[in-house]
Each structure stands twice: as C-alpha cells, then as structure tokens.
C-alpha cells in the first residue's frame with residue numbers, strides 16, 4: 613500500500629478518472645465523472661494498492677470565524693475507502709496523517725460534516741451543534757448566504773489548545 617499527498621493542481625487526467633470512479637462507487641449520488649461537489653479542494657490524500665486507488669480524502673485549508681475568533685482549519689471532504697478494503701483502519705490512518713500534518717503547520721482544528729459519527733468519534737472528533745453561515749453553491753452557481761445548523765452534524769477535532777465555542781460558525785465560503 614502506498615500513500616501520497618498531492619496538491620489539487622497536480623492531479624492529472626488519469627488520476628482524476630480513478631478518483632471519479634472511486635467516488636462514484638462510494639457515494640452513489642456523486643455527480644458522475646466529477647471529483648468535486650461544489651469546488652476544488654486544496655489537496656488530497658490518495659492510497660494505492662498497486663495501480664488501483666483504494667482510499668481517498670480531499671482537504672480544504674481555510675479560515676473560519678467561530679464566534680468572533682478566527683481558526684485555521686483543515687476541512688475533510690469525500691473521505692472514502694473501496695469496499696474490499698474497508699474495516700482495516702485505512703480511513704483512520706488518513707485522519708491520523710492529516711492530524712499530524714495539521715499539528716506541524718499551526719492548524720487549529722480538523723472539521724467535517726457527517727451523519728454517521730462512528731469513525732470520527734473514535735478518531736478524536738466531537739459533534740458540535742453550532743449555527744453556521746455559508747455560501748450556498750449549486751451546480752457551479754452561487755445562490756446566496758445560508759445561516760442555520762447544517763443538516764449533517766458538524767464535527768471538530770482540536771489539534772492545539774484552542775477551544776471550540778458554541779456560537780456562530782461563519783465558514784467564510786461554501787459548506788464542505
């Protein structure tokens with residue numbers, strides 16, 4: 613098994629096709645042939661078994677405003693593992709790699725949205741229930757600003773000493 617981290621601009625057409633295939637297998641509603649839902653991420657982790665892509669995690673590096681305090685975050689997007697390779701702690705390994713990277717580079721929190729909390733609770737995340745503000749994007753068009761709780765729960769993992777607050781979270785961009 614080989615793990616690589618690529619900047620988004622380094623993803624070539626062949627890798628794009630492989631990522632799109634894995635996303636389509638893992639998320640049946642994923643827009644066909646695409647490797648983004650709303651917007652391109654900043655970088656991705658790709659896990660290979662031979663020439664086959666077996667796990668993927670996209671990451672957005674962003675500032676968010678939590679109740680007046682600015683936090684540097686890594687937002688986790690489209691984490692998935694090919695079915696034949698699930699339950700072998702691959703997703704946990706990817707989260708752990710990202711936690712180490714964030715700790716090395718002054719990132720305050722990992723942030724994600726998830727309906728099923730199992731994987732994340734066992735990897736140091738907590739579910740929070742903040743009101744959020746974000747830019748609504750649908751099919752590559754900006755529709756306006758939303759402010760409410762997100763449908764799937766917001767989950768955060770502190771990497772440093774900063775405390776997540778219960779007030780408004782302005783995501784300063786689209787929801788990931």
Ligand SMILES: CC(C)(COP(=O)(O)OP(=O)(O)OC[C@H]1O[C@@H](n2cnc3c(N)ncnc32)[C@H](O)[C@@H]1OP(=O)(O)O)[C@@H](O)C(=O)NCCC(=O)NCCS
Nearest residue numbers: 638691692693698699700701702703704726728729730731
């Ligand atoms: C969720 C997923 C990434 C986990 O990958 P994995 O490599 O099997 O994860 P790990 O082995 O590190 O941890 C497995 C644990 O995650 C939890 N888990 C399983 N499916 C999950 C899901 N859809 N969401 C959150 N947690 C999940 C279970 O507690 C599981 O424990 P078990 O192996 O004892 O059953 C993988 O099942 C997957 O790709 N599912 C389809 C896509 C998806 O739902 N992605 C999550 C988007 S938020």
